[in-house]
Every structure is written in structure tokens, then in C-alpha cells.
Amino acid sequence: MNISVPSGILSRRIGRGFKYNSAETRLAWVMVSPWLVGFLIFTAFPMIASLVLSFTEWDILTPPEFVGLENYHKMFFVDKYAMHSLKITVVFSAVSIPLNIVFGLGIAMLLNTNIRGLSTFRTIYYLPAILSGVAVALMWRWIFSTDFGLINAALNVVGIQGPAWLADRTWVIPSFVVMRLWSVGGGMVIYLAGLQSIPTDLYEAAEIDGANWWKRIRHITLPMLSPTIFFQLIIGVIFSMQIFTEAFIMTNGGPANASLFFILYLYRKAFQDFQMGYASALAWLLFVVILAFTLILFRTAKYWVYYEGETEGT
């Protein structure tokens, strides 16, 4: 059904722009004001404050002292742990995000079929996504136990002696990657929604044309799902770069700083060393890094993200 708006009304409204004295506009502002006030007080103001603080030395106990770009100089050229923690966070994200997408998508495709107990399977896979981060971290500490953990017990069955996952610098980051895979259920639900919105007639047409399973995936499923994958990729970057709880609970950055993720380091600087100014600068560095990755992904999107109804050149 089409709803037509008389062109005269539309042009009149647009032509007038916002009319602050109209009851309708006032009501709109009233309705939006809780969010607006919340945004200004709890998001905009702290962000601006932290930007200002990043140019100061502030220990909370005494007033901030302006130090110009010193904090930024320190993080790039003096403090080796800042760059170390950023590096391992980026490495973790670079491995974790693609794996999460592949596993999440794979499970979603498996659960997008008509099998018995489908809703039960979906619930089981989704459950980890809603569990508390602390509880999950504690559980995984046990799973990674060298002598009595589930993973090493399974490896023992096939004659492999598992490593000291959380106590070995080589294995600690892969351990976090594996742990993150456990909660792919959150992404799976989104992929499922995306999969179910793909028109079935596309598959039927492809089948009639003789397309096999792989061709249907490659030429229909993945292109049609690319906006969902793109969304998950952006969310994954933001989420992975801010990993904290797991490291704080399971390793506290160890062994030998091998799991000193960026937010954990920032937390230490802010709340253990009283270096709020420096911690603010670190926070802005992370913001810029995440923003840069996000912008790069947006720039690449035109090469691989396909929106339904979009035609070439639009």
C-alpha cells in the first residue's frame, strides 16, 4: 500500500524548517530531552573533559597541571608498555575478529536449516553471549588449567601434551582468542537474522541454473549477507580493542606482560598509578586507533559490501 503525502504539505513543512514555537516541536524536544541530557552529561562532557585532561598531569589528589603534548610524547617515545599493550591488542583483534566472524557465520548457517530441536540448539549457542564476563573468565581459567583443564585433558586423549595456556607467553594470547570464540552466539543471532532475510527465490533460481552449494554460498549468501558481516566487523573491532575483563581476571596482564591489553594498562595508569592525565591520553589514542580502523573498513566497504536494491554506480 502506498501512502501519499500531498506535495503542498510536504514542501510547506520542509520550507519552514524547525518551528520551535509549535506544540509538536516542543513535544519532540521534551521526548528526546532525557537522552539528550544523558548524552551531554554522561558522554559528551566526559569525552571533552578527558581530551582536556590528556594535556595535563593530574593525580586526582591535586589540581591538574597543563603539560602540553608531553603525555602523547611519552606514550610514543618513552613508555614502552603503552606501545607494547597496543601491539598485543591489535594482534589479538586481528586474529580474533576474523575467526569470530567465520565461526559465527558457520554456526548460523548450520542452524539456518530445518533440523530437529533447532530452537534448543540456537539457545545453547546463544547462552554464552549473555553470561557475565567475570563468571566466564573464571570458568575459562579452569578450562585452560594445564594439568586438569578440559582442553589439555582432550589433547591428552590423542597423545598431545597441552601447554601451560595462561602461564606461557606464547600461548596466552591464543587462549584469549579461543575463549572469545566461545561467545560467538551473539553474532550468530545477527547472522541468522541476515540469512533469513535472503529471498529464497534467489537460491531457487540459482539451483535451476545448476549452481552447486559452494556457488550458492559465494554468489548469493555472502553478497546478500555482506552488510551484516560488515556490521559485525565494525562491532568486532570496537569490542576486541577494548578487551579488559578477561585479562584482568585471568592473568592480570601476565605472564611477563604478555597479556597486558591496552585497556588493562590504561586502567593501571588511571586507578593504580594516579596518572589520570596520561590515562586520558591513552584513551584518546585508543579512540583514534579504533576510529582509524573503522574508517578504513568503511573505505573498503564499497568493494565488497552489497546492499539490496543497489545498482552499480549508485
Added chain:
Amino acid sequence: MSRHMKMSRRDFLRASAAGSALATSSLVPGMSRVLGQDVSEVSIMFWDGPPLIGIREQALTPFDEAYPDCRLNFISVPGGGYNDKLLTMLAANEAPDVFIIRIGQLPEFLSKDLLVDLKPFIDAEDYDLSQFPDLAIEAYTHDGGIYGVPDNVATIALFYNQDMFEEAGAMLPTAQWDDEAWTVDDFFSSCEKLTKREGNRTTQYAYDVSGWDKIWQIWVRIFGGQIVDDPFFPTECVLNEPPAVEALQFYSDLRWEHGFAPRPDAMAEFGTDTLMQTGRLAMFQSGSWSFPNYRNVDFNVALGHFPSGKGGRANYVFYYPLVVPKTTEVPQCAWNLLKYFNGPAMETIIKEGGLQGTTFSAQEKWFVTDPLPPANKQVMVDAARHFVAPDPVLTNWDAITRIMQAELDLLFIGEERDAKVIMDRIVEQVNPMIVEGQWRQ
């Protein structure tokens, strides 16, 4: 006359405003003083979780009766939120009148001149400071002022399974500080006897080589080494000098060379208590907070001192201070509260809270006489009396410790085996930080 009094809208608004003001006033610190005229509210903040926090509160409840001019406001922020909360309160000039801090934080607070000097109160009442370890009081002292009193004077002892020692024919850790026996060699010999192997598998370990910084620091001192050149006025880290290197090599080798100790991941996963309780570990180190885990075990557990070496016998003493911020409006009540805490409240805190206590007299009276296991509790009190080295007084000592710990992790997890190489790296990183952390001449 109507049974219901009619209230006009104006009256209702007035009554509401008055009620709101009253309710708000009860939430505003200090307002009670205005309202209560001659009763001053004094707040104290601790970081413990249950059950200790409840015991502390119970122990301090009679304070209001002992000092009718003061009224206690007990604040509890258990766990990791304590520091955040304290900093926020300090930033807002709403800090509690008395609060606990880590000893590593004290120089930062002193360098910012944030704390009340307690010496005038101490002098006015001739308060007996000899009941506390001298070095603790010296650590709280700056420029002639005294800026804290202990929250708890706790030490670390060797906990050992006496049955295992006797079965192995191993020398028992001594319970006498000045015992000439129980040297590093005796300790090593006991470890050899206590470690049991079946083929490639170790079924019983002698000792826990803990990565805990307090423990490796004790071993450094046993071998005659030090962490820094002068703990009160540190100028450089001396961990790369031969005694410290020898100590840390010896300590690490107990695990990786001799196999006397379980791997670090096993310790992290199960904890020493599980290994001790299941008969797979003969000896580890801890404080009085571990006592409850050994109340009902089916073996005899006792406490002993660390062995003595070229540097004599050593231990570590916790002496976190209770301090009073300069923002307090009730310094006299804050002082009264500190006295009450270290006086009448201490009996409950020791007997029910299981803490070692603050004053030596209270420790002797209630801590040592506790009949429950483990045996030889006098060991911990003696260790407190022989407090050998305080934490270096630097504004960034906690950050320096983390740097040291990250490097030492490599030694303790066996990834690197040469202590000298690691100590050189530590000194190189830490020395510039020591310069940054110096705050007094």
C-alpha cells in the same frame, strides 16, 4: 471537627520542601553536626569484604558510647572499587575522616600534603608507639610528623605439614627467630627429603616457589641482598648485585633445577591450600588469613620462620596505615577513632576477624593464645618484632614493583633461567623510575 486535617496546596508544598530538606541534610556529610549540635560524625572506610568487614563494624560499634561527642559512620567498599571510590571522594573533598591505604600510596599522599599530622595528638596523650614495629612508625614519619597508625601488622610464615616432615625425617622449620639452626642449607636438605617422585612424576612437592613479590623479597634479604640502596631515601635499585642475584637464582632453581616446587600454573589454578590439603605439598608461605583453611585438616600443621642465610633471617611485614585527611572537620574524633581501633576494638578484630592485630600486647594476648591450628603462632609475632626492611619510600613504588614482577615472572615461569640477566634488565628499567619517584631530600 473533621478527623482529617485539611491541607492546602501551599501547605503541602511547604511540608514537602521541609521534608526534602531534612532528608537531604541527613545525606550531606557534616550536616548532622549542625543539626546534632554537639555530636560530630566521624567516618571510616575499609576495603574488606565479608565476613571481616562485618567484624570490623561490630568491633567499632561501641565507639559511640566510649566517645559520646563522636558518632561513627562506617563505610565499606569491598574489592577493587575501593581505590576508585577513595580517589573520587578525595577529588570531591568528601573523603572519609579515617581510611586505609596501601603503604605504597603513602608517599604520594605525603608528597601532596594531604594528611593530618597525628604527632600533636600522640604527644598530648603520651600515646605508646612502642607497641608498634619501629620501622612501621618510621615509615609513617615525615619531617617530624607522624601520618598514620597501622591497620594491621601482619607477617608471613612458613606453614608446614608436620606429619610429612616427620615421616621424611626432615628438619622442621624453627619457631625461634634467633635459632642458629634452620639455615638455607637445612632448608634445602629438608626440601630434598620432602620431594617424592614416581618415575617422571612428582607426587609430593616440598615447597611453593611463589611469584608473590613479598616472598622473593624475603629471599633476597636472607641472602644479604636488598631491593634498593636505602629504603627511606632510595637512589638506585641494587637487585643486580651478587647477593640478590644469588638469592633469586637459588629461589628459582628450587623449582626449575631441583623440582622441589610445582609449576606456577598449577599453583595459580589450584592454590597452595588445595595442594597442601590434599597432601601434595609440604610447606608454603602465607599470613594469618590462611588460618581458617587449616582449622579442620587431618594432619598437624605448624608455623615456622624462613631459613637464615648470609643476611640473617628475614620476613615481610604488612603495615598498611590508617590515615586522616586534611579535609576532615573532626580531627579529634578521627584520633579518638584511631585509638579505639587500636585499643578496645582490637580484641574482636583479632579473635573473630582472624587478623594478627596491631599492637604487640594485643597480639600476645589474643593472637598467640588462640588454641586452634596452626601451632606456633608466636612465629608471626616474633617476625613482626624483627621487621627488617620497609618498602622503599617512593611515590611510584607500586608501578616499580609491577615492572620488577613482569621481568621476574620470566624467571619464575622458567622461560629465562639466568637471574643476572633479568636483574640487569630490571635495574636498567627501574633506576630512572626511582629518580622520578623521589620526593624528599
